[in-house]
Amino acid sequence: DVKxxxxxxxxVKRTGEKVFLECVQDMDHENMFWYRQDPGLGLRLIYxxxxxxxxxxxxxxxxxxxxxxxxxRFSLILESASTNQTxxxxxxxxxxxxxxYFGPGTRLxxx
Amino acid sequence: GENVEQHPSTxxxxxxxxxxxxxxxxxSASNYFPWYKxxxxxxxxxxxxxxxNVGEKKDQRIAVTLNKTAKHFSLHITETQPEDSxxxxxxxxxxxxxxxxxxxxxTSLTVIP
Numbered sequence: 001d002v003k004x005x006x007x008x009x010x011x012v013k014r015t016g017e018k019v020f021l022e023c024v025q026d027m028d029h030e031n032m033f034w035y036r037q038d039p040g041l042g043l044r045l046i047y048x049x050x051x052x053x054x055x056x057x058x059x060x061x062x063x064x065x066x067x068x069x070x071x072x073r074f075s076l077i078l079e080s081a082s083t084n085q086t087x088x089x090x091x092x093x094x095x096x097x098x099x100x101y102f103g104p105g106t107r108l109x110x111x
Numbered sequence: 112g113e114n115v116e117q118h119p120s121t122x123x124x125x126x127x128x129x130x131x132x133x134x135x136x137x138x139s140a141s142n143y144f145p146w147y148k149x150x151x152x153x154x155x156x157x158x159x160x161x162x163x164n165v166g167e168k169k170d171q172r173i174a175v176t177l178n179k180t181a182k183h184f185s186l187h188i189t190e191t192q193p194e195d196s197x198x199x200x201x202x203x204x205x206x207x208x209x210x211x212x213x214x215x216x217x218t219s220l221t222v223i224p
Contacts (some may be wrong), residue, residue: 004154031210040120042200042216043155050210058211090154099145100202100212102154 003027004103006091011108019078021106023091031094032074034066036087037105043090049074081110113138115203117215124191125223132218134201135183141203144184146175149198159186191222
């Protein structure tokens, strides 16, 4: 079974803090993704990576950056957290041409 | 880019009845269509998928149909049970050539015992 893990299930941060969300997959998948999920908006792609050290912007990259130094790990960074970044963050991985496998999500609250 | 629309946004059915969720897509190059189920507090999990070279796929009580000409695909759940209550998402992708998956906005299904 594919396993995608996320470092935290719940996170509370203050405005202006730098926030790191970590994602690890154990199936040697090439692609990894970060989404945010908000009510009524579905899943919106923030960034994805198709290989180590490679990244592409998704639909809503503003205010975020990513890092992929190792194939199994994909990090999402909020450089200076703001209240409008309060959301559920989902990581996913994929072996081409297969489907995406999701982690359990991190619910982030920015105060 | 691709645009995926999903309807309805909420659906309530009596236990034992069938549920149907519909999605349309805009990019004729999309050729892979997965469906995900998301239970409360969890990430989405794949429940069934279909590729554009087939029109229908079935797995026990779940089936997906695809109409490439009309660019729509549907999820059918028969003999619904309370544990089917969840949010369901459709998605479209170019499969081999595309990295991105485009998701619908989700359907909240409630099965009433």
